Amino acid sequence: MQMYSEADVDTTVLADRKIAILGYGSQGRAHALNLKDSGFDVVVGLRSTGASWAKASADGQVVQEPNQAVQDAAVVMFLTPDMVQKSVYQTVVDDIPKGALLLFAHGFAIHYGQVEPRADLDVALIAPKGPGGLVRRQYEEGHGVPCLVAVNQDATGNALKTALAYSAGIGGARAGVIETTFAEETETDLFGEQAVLCGGATELIVAGFETLVEAGYQPEVAYYEVMHELKLIVDLLHEGGLKKMHKFISDTAAWGDMVSGPRVVDDKSRAAMKTILSEIQDGTFARNWIAENENGMPEFKRMMKADLDHPIEKVGADLRGRMDWLQE
DSSP, X not given: OOEEOGGGOOGGGGTTOEEXXXXXXXXXXHHHHHHHHTTOEEEEXXXXXXXXXXXXXXXXXXXXXXXXXXXXXXXXXXXXXXXGHXXXXXXXXXXXXXXOEEEESSOHHHHTTSOOOOTTSEEEEEEEXXXXXXXXXXXXXXXXXXXXXXXXXXXXXXXXXXXXXXXXXXXXXXXXXXXXXXXXXXXXXXXXXXXXXXXXXXXXXXXXXXXXXXXXXXXXXXXXXXXXXXXXXXXXXXHHHHHHXXXXXXXXXXXXXXXXXXXXXXXXXXXXXXXXXXXXXXXXXXXXXXXXXXXXXXXXXXXXXXXXXXXXXXXXXXXXXXXXXXXX
């Protein structure tokens, strides 16, 4: 493993050089604010008709149309959603200077051939391992969110050096930047989302809720047990791995963990995980997701509605409404 820290980074490679941030969602806002606070020359590229223009302006950012923003830029960071990066690139490609660095926070568009960069451009990845809100909060507190770095195309010979300077600008080098590849970042990220963090976890929660309710237990009690308390366990795992979790849960819980966990996530579950991973690796997932977008996302919308209409959502909303510490 190759990990870089602040001591390995030369931020002067971006001194007085323009960085264009395309997109101003969770990651876009965090990157732009952190880079600006680090003293870099930042321009945010947005459509003047979009809702984010006013938000970025209110944050004190220099905001321009994407084509204007990328002109004379040393770095162009794509922080728009995966499925629009192809069209965004096609819109701005003729205005990106020769030798500029194209940066991505997720490798989907490059790895699956949605964006095919000009040969004279550097192409790299700086992927914070956390949501934009955390990237911003950690930076403001003097810390950072760990990042991954990868180089896909090194036309100038400085792609890695420049990408690392960018990582320092958003605070990532404070926590460490691990070198990877676009393929590894993309495939592991998609797998984590589908099999564990989002797909696996939410299906487990809903199945647990349904099991308890169907057995006659109160939906509110079921919600607390399988949804609300999950944060307590995740926090322990995040802070100290399995060791800290086992230290702070009861022996009864630990025994139940070890004898019952493998009955839920069994050989059938592991086989499903391997199938999910193979579909990510061979491009099946990407092709299906791209086709779904091009078709107007009817299945996406149907499944999302089913998710949000589930009884656990109504019960949860009612209970969370009583927890004033959760309200913004």
